[in-house]
Amino acid sequence: DAGVIQSPRHEVTEMGQEVTLRCKPISGHDYLFWYRQTMMRGLELLIYFNNNVPIDDSGMPEDRFSAKMPNASFSTLKIQPSEPRDSAVYFCASSLAGVAYNEQFFGPGTRLTVL
Amino acid sequence: GNSVTQMEGPVTLSEEAFLTINCTYTATGYPSLFWYVQYPGEGLQLLLKATKADDKGSNKGFEATYRKETTSFHLEKGSVQVSDSAVYFCALSDREGNNRLAFGKGNQVVVIP
Numbered sequence: 606d607a608g609v610i611q612s613p614r615h616e617v618t619e620m621g622q623e624v625t626l627r628c629k630p631i632s633g634h635d636y637l638f639w640y641r642q643t644m645m646r647g648l649e650l651l652i653y654f655n656n657n658v659p660i661d662d663s664g665m666p667e668d669r670f671s672a673k674m675p676n677a678s679f680s681t682l683k684i685q686p687s688e689p690r691d692s693a694v695y696f697c698a699s700s701l702a703g704v705a706y707n708e709q710f711f712g713p714g715t716r717l718t719v720l
Numbered sequence: 721g722n723s724v725t726q727m728e729g730p731v732t733l734s735e736e737a738f739l740t741i742n743c744t745y746t747a748t749g750y751p752s753l754f755w756y757v758q759y760p761g762e763g764l765q766l767l768l769k770a771t772k773a774d775d776k777g778s779n780k781g782f783e784a785t786y787r788k789e790t791t792s793f794h795l796e797k798g799s800v801q802v803s804d805s806a807v808y809f810c811a812l813s814d815r816e817g818n819n820r821l822a823f824g825k826g827n828q829v830v831v832i833p
Binding site for chain 2 (some may be wrong): 609636638647648653655661679692696698700701702707708709710711712713716
């Protein structure tokens with residue numbers, strides 16, 4: 606089985622531009638998580654979905670960030686407008702409900718640089 | 721809420737040395753505990769887990785024991801290799817049915833030949 610797929614792997618953009626990050630979870634998984642990783646703040650949970658429904662978006666830093674999951678096999682994280690402080694590695698992870706130990710499977714990440 | 725605390729700072733050690741990374745947790749109920757590893761340029765991947773008190777998780781020569789009395793889950797390896805250089809994260813589940821994990825801040829481990 607393919608793991609979690611993220612695209613693009615690297616994104617360089619200028620301040621003020623819209624950025625869209627994409628994620629395809631493992632087939633059959635019903636939870637999807639978006640994380641951000643920086644040196645200063647470590648790994649932060651931004652938002653997560655269950656069965657395509659957003660459950661908790663309290664980690665989304667501000668209104669410039671939005672996430673959608675239109676179907677079970679696709680999710681996007683959008684930043685509009687982007688700012689230099691959004692530069693980070695963004696990870697998507699998925700997991701399967703009903704598994705006692707709740708293992709999450711991570712994608713390879715998207716490294717975002719906002720100039 | 722549930723939280724995880726890892727020891728501060730990177731860890732630098734020589735090949736074949738003994739590695740310990742401390743992890744303590746605060747939780748209600750009986751969480752499952754995990755160690756994830758992140759190799760350079762990659763996402764996190766599960767290294768080992770323990771789902772109940774006194775369980776020992778092990779993988780690739782790494783071990784960690786779920787200690788309820790000390791609320792700890794320290795990671796150990798008896799003889800590290802250069803290939804073990806990575807960032808190690810301790811995590812716990814909150815077992816409220818939401819599959820959510822609480823991660824520690826991570827420890828950078830650098831193994832010198």
